Amino acid sequence: MSEKLPPGYLILRVREAGYRVTAARMAVCQVLEESETHVNAEELCAEAQKILPAINLASVYRTLTILDELGLVHEVRIGTLPGRWAVASGDAELHLHCTECEAVYHHPLKDTLEPLLDHIKADHGFEVQRANLVLNGVCGNCMHNHLK
Amino acid sequence: MSEKLPPGYLILRVREAGYRVTAARMAVCQVLEESETHVNAEELCAEAQKILPAINLASVYRTLTILDELGLVHEVRIGTLPGRWAVASGDAELHLHCTECEAVYHHPLKDTLEPLLDHIKADHGFEVQRANLVLNGVCGNCMHNHLK
DNA sequence: GTATATGCAAAGTCTTTGCATCGTT
DNA sequence: AACGATGCAAAGACTTTGCATATAC
Numbered sequence: 001m002s003e004k005l006p007p008g009y010l011i012l013r014v015r016e017a018g019y020r021v022t023a024a025r026m027a028v029c030q031v032l033e034e035s036e037t038h039v040n041a042e043e044l045c046a047e048a049q050k051i052l053p054a055i056n057l058a059s060v061y062r063t064l065t066i067l068d069e070l071g072l073v074h075e076v077r078i079g080t081l082p083g084r085w086a087v088a089s090g091d092a093e094l095h096l097h098c099t100e101c102e103a104v105y106h107h108p109l110k111d112t113l114e115p116l117l118d119h120i121k122a123d124h125g126f127e128v129q130r131a132n133l134v135l136n137g138v139c140g141n142c143m144h145n146h147l148k
Numbered sequence: 149m150s151e152k153l154p155p156g157y158l159i160l161r162v163r164e165a166g167y168r169v170t171a172a173r174m175a176v177c178q179v180l181e182e183s184e185t186h187v188n189a190e191e192l193c194a195e196a197q198k199i200l201p202a203i204n205l206a207s208v209y210r211t212l213t214i215l216d217e218l219g220l221v222h223e224v225r226i227g228t229l230p231g232r233w234a235v236a237s238g239d240a241e242l243h244l245h246c247t248e249c250e251a252v253y254h255h256p257l258k259d260t261l262e263p264l265l266d267h268i269k270a271d272h273g274f275e276v277q278r279a280n281l282v283l284n285g286v287c288g289n290c291m292h293n294h295l296k
Numbered sequence: 297g298t299a300t301a302t303g304c305a306a307a308g309t310c311t312t313t314g315c316a317t318c319g320t321t
Numbered sequence: 322a323a324c325g326a327t328g329c330a331a332a333g334a335c336t337t338t339g340c341a342t343a344t345a346c
Contacts, residue, residue: 019300020299020301022300022301022302023302024301024302024303025301054302054303055302055303056303056304058302058303058304058305059301059302059303062301062302080310080311080312
């Protein structure tokens with residue numbers, strides 16, 4: 001997951017892709033790398049402003065667009081809530097969304113998904129590029145609090 | 149899937165839930181039952197207007213909200229595109245979203261998902277209520293057209 | 297020096313909401 | 322008759338875009 005990536009990984013990949021390395025992009029990348037959960041654009045912008053006070057939402061969105069194109073971040077959309085982003089892990093993962101506290105937990109799928117993807121390819125001729133898997137439910141904490 | 153449901157199923161459930169049966173709700177339900185793919189609110193409204201010319205987007209959204217609460221429809225959100233709805237099938241299903249032509253195909257999961265859900269419950273204490281599973285990729289048609 | 301990226305503000309989309317009226321129960 | 326639902330229009334929330342300026346290469 002994200003914490004295993006070397007610091008500066010994202011901006012490095014941005015540079016490699018031919019994009020310029022700017023203060024705004026560095027700030028966004030740094031915040032993403034240091035985030036332990038999915039963050040929405042506004043939160044991301046607020047954090048980035050601690051590093052680069054002048055940065056604004058437009059630049060955050062523009063940077064996210066690039067990172068997404070490069071497959072470096074992953075966006076989760078839940079209902080009509082604002083999109084939330086996190087550094088994309090190499091393996092597919094399930095996002096567990098608690099409808100009580102709105103937290104998003106991760107569940108790596110690793111090889112679990114491979115057979116399914118092969119099956120889908122064979123069945124539908126559909127070539128999967130990216131997985132956006134959200135399970136909505138109630139997390140352990142909230143469940144526990146309910147019982148009290 | 150949706151085509152197996154008896155016509156009038158949705159509005160019946162709406163009535164059972166204690167909501168009034170109105171022309172607007174009937175129209176939305178009928179369109180959903182007759183739709184073979186996921187439709188967005190605007191498309192749904194346009195279709196519903198063929199049945200009830202006066203209906204408008206607000207009523208469509210309001211009806212969708214009710215149907216969603218009752219677990220009768222399922223919303224799929226892809227990137228920043230408008231939400232799309234379809235009648236919820238009993239079984240969990242994967243939504244295969246073609247990033248070329250924007251079509252959404254379905255892939256029933258049936259029992260495939262059960263072991264995973266049990267695993268998640270055991271691992272994270274997370275109780276899954278609803279699955280929103282989208283795989284992005286390229287469908288057979290588009291793949292074929294690319295090769296030409 | 298030149299092409300790109302930024303910040304700001306304005307526009308765009310999709311969705312929700314207030315309110316007077318209408319329709320269902 | 323009473324309460325809930327509708328249609329309209331306006332507001333809201335999130336995201337994108339135009340443009341002049343600033344910056345990376």
